[in-house]
Amino acid sequence: MNKNALILLLVMLTMSALFGFKQYEQTASKELMTVIATGSGRNITINISSTGTKTSFVQKKLKTEHDADYAAVLNLVKAQQNNGWHLNSSNYSAGTGPSSDFYLYFLLEK
Numbered sequence: 001m002n003k004n005a006l007i008l009l010l011v012m013l014t015m016s017a018l019f020g021f022k023q024y025e026q027t028a029s030k031e032l033m034t035v036i037a038t039g040s041g042r043n044i045t046i047n048i049s050s051t052g053t054k055t056s057f058v059q060k061k062l063k064t065e066h067d068a069d070y071a072a073v074l075n076l077v078k079a080q081q082n083n084g085w086h087l088n089s090s091n092y093s094a095g096t097g098p099s100s101d102f103y104l105y106f107l108l109e110k
Helices: 003-024 071-082
Strands: 032-040 043-051 056-063 085-096 101-109
Touching: 003 085, 043 071, 071 085, 071 101
Parallel strands: none
Antiparallel strands: 032 043, 032 101, 043 056, 085 101
């Protein structure tokens, strides 16, 4: 291989490495929000944490009309979705028996 072809090959490999890994650079950081609802029976505690341009934590305590009534939590998540947040993942866990503890988890991003 002559010297010019070797230099050209080296330049091409360098350029492909530089621009090939550019896709892994992070763009603007995303804002994250967690909504964690815990409760037993009709009592629900909702913890809302968010990070991004500002970090915040809010705790709400609710008493529902019926056992296992998650409408207030779902309405809160829906309101956040209407404000531009997107649901990334969610999970639900509950114990067995009447008035057992339950946990609802939602991860939202903007």
